[in-house]
Ligand SMILES: O=P(O)(O)O[C@H]1O[C@H](CO)[C@@H](O)[C@H]1O
């Protein structure tokens with residue numbers, strides 16, 4: 001796949017998908033590491049391996065199956081990415097966010113992003129679910145932004161605002177749902193920070209992030225949210241806290257990807273229920289098939 005992607009490239013992929021499925025999704029869900037089971041809740045599935053979709057990048061990370069699944073959650077049509085693309089895999093940021101613009105062209109109005117993340121906040125525990133209130137896009141602050149290059153006005157403005165992008169109403173609905181599901185004791189709300197990866201944080205880096213007010217850190221999500229916001233989508237995000245980031249030189253623990261995937265399994269049912277109920281409560285004009 002080439003590095004410069006133009007409107008026609010997104011359009012070709014969207015047209016191919018529209019020709020292969022009757023589903024017309026209004027909601028897209030991106031599954032984080034080990035969270036691909038979120039797609040299992042979809043009814044009447046049509047699914048496509050990324051390798052079959054013209055123009056789609058390929059997943060290379062364990063815990064990211066590489067399948068696009070269309071289907072219904074409580075009667076609402078959704079498309080779900082079982083596997084996302086990360087900058088550290090060697091993809092350009094345009095490629096990591098390619099699906100988001102394709103979703104826009106499919107008619108998607110709301111993007112739900114999920115990820116596995118390490119916690120910096122002292123009060124967080126492994127297994128907590130963090131509703132994302134805001135993000136710090138470290139690569140973005142350093143000039144690595146998926147919107148770099150000529151702006152395509154068909155998608156959005158040159159200088160999109162990034163304040164208040166994680167939809168307040170959806171966050172409130174999610175909180176209320178967690179209460180009614182009896183899981184609010186392990187639900188948090190906080191700031192997600194994207195770093196480039198693929199290495200986990202050094203202790204000095206962890207301390208820096210902690211001082212900056214970061215609650216959870218990962219290697220994804222922010223570019224997808226930037227692109228979704230640029231093209232006018234509503235955004236909701238969840239981080240599953242899979243590990244505590246090591247902040248002390250006395251700590252002998254260290255994190256690894258296998259442990260991240262293990263914890264993802266632990267909360268799979270709760271996350272699936274939360275996302276399903278959230279989608280079912282969304283105000284969506286659903287014109288399926
Ligand atoms: O952000 P997701 O895709 O959930 O994955 C997270 O888990 C991986 C590290 O274990 C990194 O890719 C990090 O970003």
Ligand SMILES: Nc1nc2[nH]cnc2c(=O)[nH]1
Pocket residue numbers: 116117118119195197199200201217218219242243244245255260
């Ligand atoms: N950067 C980063 N990404 C993660 N993904 C899951 N856990 C972590 C972590 O501790 N740090």
